[in-house]
Amino acid sequence: xxxxxxxxxxxxxxxxxxxxxxxxxxxxxxxxxxxxxxxxxxxxxxxxxxxxxxxxxxxxxxxxxxxxxxxxxxxxxxxxxxxxxxxxxxxxxxxxxxxxxxxxxxxxxxxxxxxxxxxxxxxxxxxxxxxxxxxxxxxxxxxxxxxxxxxxxxxxxxxxxxxxxxxxxxxxxxxxxxxxxxxxxxxxxxxxxxxxxxxxxxxxxxxxxxxxxxxxxxxxxxxxxxxxxxxxxxxxxxxxxxxxxxxxxxxxxxxxxxxxxxxxxxxxxxxxxxxxxxxxxxxxxxxxxxxxxxxxxxxxxxxxxxxxxxxxxxxxxxxxxxxxxxxxxxxxxxxxxxxxxxxxxxxxxxxxxxxxxxxxxxxxxxxxxxxxxxxxxxxxxxxxxxxxxxxxxxxxxxxxxxxx
Amino acid sequence: xxxxxxxxxxxxxxxxxxxxxxxxxxxxxxxxxxxxxxxxxxxxxxxxxxxxxxxxxxxxxxxxxxxxxxxxxxxxxxxxxxxxxxxxxxxxxxxxxxxxxxxxxxxxxxxxxxxxxxxxxxxxxxxxxxxxxxxxxxxxxxxxxxxxxxxxxxxxxxxxxxxxxxxxxxxxxxxxxxxxxxxxxxxxxxxxxxxxxxxxxxxxxxxxxxxxxxxxxxxxxxxxxxxxxxxxxxxxxxxxxxxxxxxxxxxxxxxxxxxxxxxxxxxxxxxxxxxxxxxxxxxxxxxxxxxxxxxxxxxxxxxxxxxx
Amino acid sequence: xxxxxxxxxxxxxxxxxxxxxxxxxxxxxxxxxxxxxxxxxxxxxxxxxxxxxxxxxxxxxxxxxxxxxxxxxxxxxxx
Numbered sequence: 106x107x108x109x110x111x112x113x114x115x116x117x118x119x120x121x122x123x124x125x126x127x128x129x130x131x132x133x134x135x136x137x138x139x140x141x142x143x144x145x146x147x148x149x150x151x152x153x154x155x156x157x158x159x160x161x162x163x164x165x166x167x168x169x170x171x172x173x174x175x176x177x178x179x180x181x182x183x184x185x186x187x188x189x190x191x192x193x194x195x196x197x198x199x200x201x202x203x204x205x206x207x208x209x210x211x212x213x214x215x216x217x218x219x220x221x222x223x224x225x226x227x228x229x230x231x232x233x234x235x236x237x238x239x240x241x242x243x244x245x246x247x248x249x250x251x252x253x254x255x256x257x258x259x260x261x262x263x264x265x266x267x268x269x270x271x272x273x274x275x276x277x278x279x280x281x282x283x284x285x286x287x288x289x290x291x292x293x294x295x296x297x298x299x300x301x302x303x304x305x306x307x308x309x310x311x312x313x314x315x316x317x318x319x320x321x322x323x324x325x326x327x328x329x330x331x332x333x334x335x336x337x338x339x340x341x342x343x344x345x346x347x348x349x350x351x352x353x354x355x356x357x358x359x360x361x362x363x364x365x366x367x368x369x370x371x372x373x374x375x376x377x378x379x380x381x382x383x384x385x386x387x388x389x390x391x392x393x394x395x396x397x398x399x400x401x402x403x404x405x406x407x408x409x410x411x412x413x414x415x416x417x418x419x420x421x422x423x424x425x426x427x428x429x430x431x432x433x434x435x436x437x438x439x440x441x442x443x444x445x446x447x448x449x450x451x452x453x454x455x456x457x458x459x460x461x462x463x464x465x466x467x468x469x470x471x472x473x474x475x476x477x478x479x480x481x482x483x484x485x486x487x488x489x490x491x492x493x494x495x496x497x498x499x500x501x502x503x504x505x506x507x508x509x
Numbered sequence: 510x511x512x513x514x515x516x517x518x519x520x521x522x523x524x525x526x527x528x529x530x531x532x533x534x535x536x537x538x539x540x541x542x543x544x545x546x547x548x549x550x551x552x553x554x555x556x557x558x559x560x561x562x563x564x565x566x567x568x569x570x571x572x573x574x575x576x577x578x579x580x581x582x583x584x585x586x587x588x589x590x591x592x593x594x595x596x597x598x599x600x601x602x603x604x605x606x607x608x609x610x611x612x613x614x615x616x617x618x619x620x621x622x623x624x625x626x627x628x629x630x631x632x633x634x635x636x637x638x639x640x641x642x643x644x645x646x647x648x649x650x651x652x653x654x655x656x657x658x659x660x661x662x663x664x665x666x667x668x669x670x671x672x673x674x675x676x677x678x679x680x681x682x683x684x685x686x687x688x689x690x691x692x693x694x695x696x697x698x699x700x701x702x703x704x705x706x707x708x709x710x711x712x713x714x715x716x717x718x719x720x721x722x723x724x725x726x727x728x729x730x731x732x733x734x735x736x737x738x739x740x741x742x743x744x745x746x747x748x749x750x751x752x753x754x755x756x757x758x759x760x761x762x763x764x765x766x767x768x769x770x771x772x773x774x775x776x777x778x779x780x781x782x783x784x785x786x787x788x789x790x791x792x793x794x795x796x797x798x799x800x801x802x803x804x805x806x807x808x809x810x811x812x813x814x815x816x817x
Numbered sequence: 818x819x820x821x822x823x824x825x826x827x828x829x830x831x832x833x834x835x836x837x838x839x840x841x842x843x844x845x846x847x848x849x850x851x852x853x854x855x856x857x858x859x860x861x862x863x864x865x866x867x868x869x870x871x872x873x874x875x876x877x878x879x880x881x882x883x884x885x886x887x888x889x890x891x892x893x894x895x896x
Binding site for chain 1: 529532587588611612613614615617618619621622623626649650651652653656657660670671672673674675677678681682685698700701705725727730731732735752754755756757758760762763766768769770771772773777778798799800801
């Protein structure tokens with residue numbers, strides 16, 4: 106879950122890392138008041154969950170409160186990459202002497218958290234890593250033993266930073282690393298971390314992402330940030346199809362279904378599963394020139410009602426006339442239960458199951474029973490001797506005709 | 510032979526009274542596995558399919574006259590998994606299969622770190638466990654004994670997969686082609702897992718029954734790059750064949766999204782499907798496009814080795 | 818449309834048996850049976866969720882409950 110900059114700054118502040126006297130608001134008038142309190146040139150920054158706001162005109166400088174209000178009004182109305190801003194952040198325009206970069210991420214290979222530091226802040230870290238590898242310090246640290254400040258010092262010193270800069274930066278990077286663990290972050294980034302003209306060190310921008318799985322145990326923090334439980338922040342707005350499938354899944358604890366149609370624009374409805382099987386089958390359909398209308402996952406032995414609900418949503422998508430029902434060999438999910446669900450979906454929508462279900466390829470648990478059901482409704486099905494790839498081919502052929 | 514488990518392996522099930530755990534216990538017992546106890550706090554004295562239930566792992570050990578079981582299958586809710594795994598590790602258990610999904614990464618990293626300190630091995634989380642065809646299985650892999658027997662027959666190929674379901678699909682294909690399976694491991698679908706491909710390779714390398722390896726891979730993470738590095742650094746006797754799912758995730762419209770498993774989120778340039786395929790192939794690991802091409806690719810690789 | 822795959826037939830004897838009404842409600846994992854003031858009620862909307870576990874058949878006396886597979890020429894689970 107990605108946090109807004111103003112939320113991330115709050116976290117940074119709570120961790121004891123100095124920040125500027127910023128203010129967050131959703132109104133232009135309030136922006137003027139904050140600018141007045143700051144008393145001097147300010148920068149108005151769009152609070153939006155996407156990158157590239159500078160380029161898009163979401164960051165503007167103002168010399169007076171009146172100008173701040175004008176910019177705030179414009180930025181509040183500015184959509185960036187399809188994202189509506191949550192508000193604006195009003196920040197004093199800082200006199201920066203040098204910009205640094207500090208972040209903490211997970212290293213899945215080392216299975217440890219890792220600090221990243223650079224004395225070339227303000228720009229994209231991947232770029233720095235490529236062009237100036239000696240200006241990037243890395244330091245893994247234990248997630249069992251308490252972090253000791255020297256580990257941060259070592260990471261910073263690896264870039265050649267020394268003197269007062271090193272001793273001032275060390276506690277900041279160590280605090281960031283501790284916060285990363287305590288708050289279940291997947292990314293905690295301060296960029297730029299700046300040394301100002303007056304010699305102080307402050308976080309000028311922050312980007313934090315929290316692990317979704319940890320939300321239950323970070324309840325008090327989320328409450329403090331006014332993040333409600335239904336604020337899911339998937340990075341994009343769920344489509345009506347995605348929201349409907351999610352609601353069906355939530356209403357019944359038996360099994361798990363998921364649906365996605367963002368980025369899919371085809372005519373072949375996919376009722377498929379599970380994790381790896383769905384990836385494999387989506388690839389297989391596309392390799393035969395098929396155009397999936399959606400992606401989905403069935404797992405954990407769903408009820409008839411749940412399988413039916415998913416199939417109905419897929420069939421309800423514009424342009425979808427047929428669905429392919431396919432999975433890798435199942436051992437927990439039952440073939441007969443899924444068969445009942447998808448047939449029911451067709452019948453409830455007044456469609457002929459034999460015509461609507463292009464192919465049914467789910468071998469495994471209770472397949473004998475499942476095949477009897479499919480037989481009685483005249484649905485084409487196959488067992489494990491027909492590969493997932495071949496099943497996908499048959500489905501595509503039925504919908505789009507044989508490939509040229 | 511096999512890797513990690515054999516006909517003598519004893520294990521416990523933590524969270525044994527849960528709905529899925531009851532099924533899993535039944536399946537493993539039917540398949541011939543030796544489950545010596547179960548743990549669910551507060552349920553001491555019960556039985557699950559004849560397996561005695563205890564409050565603590567220490568009680569299981571005491572009940573067995575001080576004999577520490579070889580392994581544990583952990584299937585408790587995410588909020589309690591770390592504690593359960595710590596309990597198993599501190600009791601001296603050496604092989605821990607974590608079935609639970611949706612565990613925060615911090616907890617996974619802590620479990621892995623403690624396991625490293627104590628010399629224990631973790632498989633998973635978010636996995637179905639492992640199976641040695643015809644001998645034993647540890648976890649829900651392959652389903653009921655009858656279904657597992659249909660898909661898994663003993664043979665020469667070691668299977669490692671980030672997808673539990675695809676472990677069975679691939680093994681079934683190998684079985685149907687007469688190649689069979691030596692040990693199949695569902696390694697887990699999360700971003701951080703206890704045992705990645707490269708970390709299991711030395712075990713397969715030492716197993717005389719295994720003559721080739723098949724892996725199922727997905728976008729996201731560096732596990733495949735790590736395997737490619739391992740292959741370059743070690744003069745392995747085992748040819749490897751890979752299958753890559755989720756190629757469609759490389760499309761511009763899919764950027765930044767995760768599909769299938771938590772671990773499929775693409776975060777860097779290295780972890781797209783295209784990049785991984787190039788990396789694996791550069792390491793001499795053919796990446797097939799279809800599951801049904803796997804047996805022929807394995808046979809070709811084996812013939813290549815024999816000719817050399 | 819209520820149920821199209823499964824039918825559940827309950828004999829009159831079983832239907833009026835308060836003890837069995839309670840037991841059937843307990844044993845069915847998909848809530849097909851409800852204890853309606855001491856008599857058995859079949860919950861129509863759940864009938865198609867039947868997982869063919871036969872718990873209801875075994876809980877009742879012979880001929881008490883039949884589970885009919887409508888898709889299989891009326892083949893039934895019964896005793």
